[in-house]
Amino acid sequence: EVQLVESGGGLVQPGGSLRLSCAASGFTFSSYWMTWVRQAPGKGLEWVASIKEDGNEKYYVDSMKGRFTISRDNAKNSLYLQMNSLRVEDTAVYYCAGGGTRFTPWGQGTLVIVST
């Protein structure tokens, strides 16, 4: 079964850091671009970042450049998102998804809450 499972979300104070993980199974992870997408409460989807199969190309939305870092470990079939200098407006469900131009499959999401 093709599956993506995110973890690492939680409550963090403004200015803090968090590392999200996404474990892939059921498909050849190393052959796919991977992407993070987020959704603030009650809002729409927002593309965050994408990474090429070999990890040598990474792209970010402008508002997160320099604060967020996408990475992957193909040996562990895992995708990561390191989030630093977190802001209240980063509060969202963070999804990992397979692909770079079309996103499938999707994980169930992990909730990140940035608050005092």
Place this chain on the structure above:
Amino acid sequence: QSALTQPPSASGSPGQSVTISCTGTSSDVGGYNYVSWYQQYPGKAPKLMIYEVSKRPSGVPDRFSGSKSGNTASLTVSGLQAEDEADYYCCSYAGTTRVFGGGTKLTVL
């Protein structure tokens, strides 16, 4: 990196057809044939419904179709069913970035 423009809501009766538009620019929708559409139920992860403007993944009913003209892409749902009531998002490749639309809530009357 402005969001693509979608109508906030759309509706139709069972059996009818509904079309949802997604307007961008020549830097995203108009510049590439990499528009995709996603269906999302409340509290659930999105699901890919259309990719590369008009292609349907395996398992997606052929009632769902996509098209593009200039800077505007469209998703058409024919023969509306109660289970089609959900939020729909378009997304476009834009070179080194990707951009989503604001989403459209489809109501089946």
